[in-house]
Amino acid sequence: MTSPQPKDFKVAIVGGGIAGLTLAIALHYRQVPAILYESAAGFAEIGAGVSFTTNALQAMKHIHPGVFEAFERACTVNGWDSKRDVWFDYLDGTADHDREAFTIRTGLGQAGVHRAHYLDELVKLLPADKARFGKRLEDIEVPATPGDAGRLVLRFRDGSSETADAVIGCDGIKSRVRQLLVADDNPAAAHPGYTHKYAYRGLVPMAAAVAAVGDERARNACMHMGPGGHVLTFPVSGGEQLNIVAFRTTEDDWPDRERLARPARREDALRDFAGYGRIVTSLLRLTSEELSVWAIFDTADNPPHTYYKGRVCIAGDAAHATSPHHGSGAGFCVEDSAVLADLLADEHVRTPADLEAVFAAYDAARRERAQWLVRSSRFIGDSYEWRAEGVGKDFAKIEKEINERLSIIGDVDVAGFCRDARADLVKRLESQLKN
Ligand SMILES: Cc1cc2nc3c(=O)[nH]c(=O)nc-3n(C[C@H](O)[C@H](O)[C@H](O)COP(=O)(O)OP(=O)(O)OC[C@H]3O[C@@H](n4cnc5c(N)ncnc54)[C@H](O)[C@@H]3O)c2cc1C
Structure with a gap:
C-alpha cells in the first residue's frame, strides 16, 4: 500500500458487487476520495457459493488485510484433512462407480464462501457514507477538459445526478458503463x-x-x-x-x-x-x-477493445465477464481492484489531469490477462464436457490443460502486477509532462 497523498479529485464507482466493493474499500484505506453508487437498495449477493484461487487471496491481502480476514471468516475448505490441498476430485459423472x-x-485447495456471508463481512470495512443506494446509472456526460469545471456528470434513473472526476464502472455483466464506453467504436462489445x-x-x-x-x-x-x-x-x-x-x-x-x-x-x-x-x-x-x-x-466473442476512454473505465465483470469454469471471475475482480487502487493512490497522481494516464496503465496491466481468462474458461468448460478440441474425453489431456491453465491464473505475483503498473504509470505521466 502506498502512503496517503492529498488528492485533488473524486472518483465515482458504479456498482457494489465484489469488484465495486473491494475497490471502494481499497480506495478508502488509501485515502483516495471515492463514492460508490449502487442501483439496488443495499449491498446484496445471491445465496450461492463462490470459490477463490491463490491470486485472489494475494489481491485481497494487498487491498487491505481486513478483506482477507473477511474471507478467512467466511471461508470453508474441504472437510477431509487428506484433501486440504485438493481443488477438485474429477469424476466420470456418467458412471455409477465412485472413483x-x-x-x-x-x-x-478448495476455498469457497457463501457469497452473502462474505459480502456481510466485507461491508463492515466500508464506512456507510461512502456508498449511495437506489442509484441506477443511465448516462455519463463527459466535458471537454478536466478540472473543476470539467467534472463528469453521472445521471441516474431516479432523476438525480452527481459529479466526479473519474468514473469506474463495476456494474457487472450487463454494464451500462461498458455500453457507453464502447458504443461508438465497437458496438458489438456493448453486450455480452x-x-x-x-x-x-x-x-x-x-x-x-x-x-x-x-x-x-x-x-x-x-x-x-x-x-x-x-x-x-x-x-x-x-x-x-x-x-x-x-x-x-x-x-x-x-x-x-x-x-x-x-x-x-x-x-x-x-x-x-x-x-x-x-x-x-x-x-x-x-x-x-x-x-x-x-x-x-x-465477453469472449466480442471483448471490449479497451477498458477505458478518457476518465471513464470498467472493471470486474463489466470489463471481462467470464463463464465460471475456472472459478476465477470474482478473483480477477479483486485483482482489478488491487491494481486500480494502487494506481489511483500513487503519489504522482494528484489532479484530474493525471487520471487518464491511470486508466491507460490499468488497461495495459489488465486487459490481456483478463481476456485470456474469458477465452480459457470457455475451453476448460468444454473440456469438462468432453467436447474441447484436441482434448475430447482423454482424462490425461484434460488434467494437463487444467494444471497448465490454473498455473497461469494462480502462480502469479499480484503485488508485482501493481508495482509494474505503477512504473508504467510514472512513464506515462512523464511523457504527458513533456508533451
Ligand atoms: C454460476 C456462476 C458461478 C461462479 N462461480 C465463481 C467462482 O467460484 N469463483 C469466482 O471467482 N467467480 C465465480 N463466478 C464469477 C463471479 O460471480 C463474478 O465474476 C463476480 O461476481 C462479478 O462481480 P462484479 O462486482 O464485477 O459484478 P456483479 O456482482 O454483477 O455486481 C455488479 C453490481 O452493479 C450493480 N449495477 C448494475 N448496473 C448498475 C447501474 N447501471 N448503476 C448502478 N449499479 C448498477 C448491480 O446491482 C450489482 O450490485 C461465477 C459466476 C457464475 C454465473
Whole structure:
C-alpha cells in the first residue's frame, strides 16, 4: 500500500458487487476520495457459493488485510484433512462407480464462501457514507477538459445526478458503463454473448448430501464430468451446506437477453442429466423443487477493445465477464481492484489531469490477462464436457490443460502486477509532462 497523498479529485464507482466493493474499500484505506453508487437498495449477493484461487487471496491481502480476514471468516475448505490441498476430485459423472478420474491439487485447495456471508463481512470495512443506494446509472456526460469545471456528470434513473472526476464502472455483466464506453467504436462489445451453457444452482444441507452420496463426495469438492454437461460441488457455510452447480450445454438460444435467470423445476434438472450416474442424480434430487436456471454469458466473442476512454473505465465483470469454469471471475475482480487502487493512490497522481494516464496503465496491466481468462474458461468448460478440441474425453489431456491453465491464473505475483503498473504509470505521466 502506498502512503496517503492529498488528492485533488473524486472518483465515482458504479456498482457494489465484489469488484465495486473491494475497490471502494481499497480506495478508502488509501485515502483516495471515492463514492460508490449502487442501483439496488443495499449491498446484496445471491445465496450461492463462490470459490477463490491463490491470486485472489494475494489481491485481497494487498487491498487491505481486513478483506482477507473477511474471507478467512467466511471461508470453508474441504472437510477431509487428506484433501486440504485438493481443488477438485474429477469424476466420470456418467458412471455409477465412485472413483476419481484424476485429482487437481493446488497449494490452497478448495476455498469457497457463501457469497452473502462474505459480502456481510466485507461491508463492515466500508464506512456507510461512502456508498449511495437506489442509484441506477443511465448516462455519463463527459466535458471537454478536466478540472473543476470539467467534472463528469453521472445521471441516474431516479432523476438525480452527481459529479466526479473519474468514473469506474463495476456494474457487472450487463454494464451500462461498458455500453457507453464502447458504443461508438465497437458496438458489438456493448453486450455480452451467450455461451450456450446454462446452470442450475443450489445449496443443500450437508447432512442430506452425506446421506445421499457419502461423506467423501459431500464434504470435499468434486467435479462430475459428462457429455454436454458437468456438475460441480463444494462445501460452504462452515461445512453446513453443499454448493451445487449443474451446467448444461445447449444448441438453443437464450430467450431473453435482459433476464439472465429464469425459474426452473427440479425435474428439469433431472431430465437434463438423465443418463448420468448415481452420484449426480442423487445430488440433483436434493435440490429445491423450485430452482433457478442461470444463462452463462461472457465477453469472449466480442471483448471490449479497451477498458477505458478518457476518465471513464470498467472493471470486474463489466470489463471481462467470464463463464465460471475456472472459478476465477470474482478473483480477477479483486485483482482489478488491487491494481486500480494502487494506481489511483500513487503519489504522482494528484489532479484530474493525471487520471487518464491511470486508466491507460490499468488497461495495459489488465486487459490481456483478463481476456485470456474469458477465452480459457470457455475451453476448460468444454473440456469438462468432453467436447474441447484436441482434448475430447482423454482424462490425461484434460488434467494437463487444467494444471497448465490454473498455473497461469494462480502462480502469479499480484503485488508485482501493481508495482509494474505503477512504473508504467510514472512513464506515462512523464511523457504527458513533456508533451
Ligand atoms: C454460476 C456462476 C458461478 C461462479 N462461480 C465463481 C467462482 O467460484 N469463483 C469466482 O471467482 N467467480 C465465480 N463466478 C464469477 C463471479 O460471480 C463474478 O465474476 C463476480 O461476481 C462479478 O462481480 P462484479 O462486482 O464485477 O459484478 P456483479 O456482482 O454483477 O455486481 C455488479 C453490481 O452493479 C450493480 N449495477 C448494475 N448496473 C448498475 C447501474 N447501471 N448503476 C448502478 N449499479 C448498477 C448491480 O446491482 C450489482 O450490485 C461465477 C459466476 C457464475 C454465473
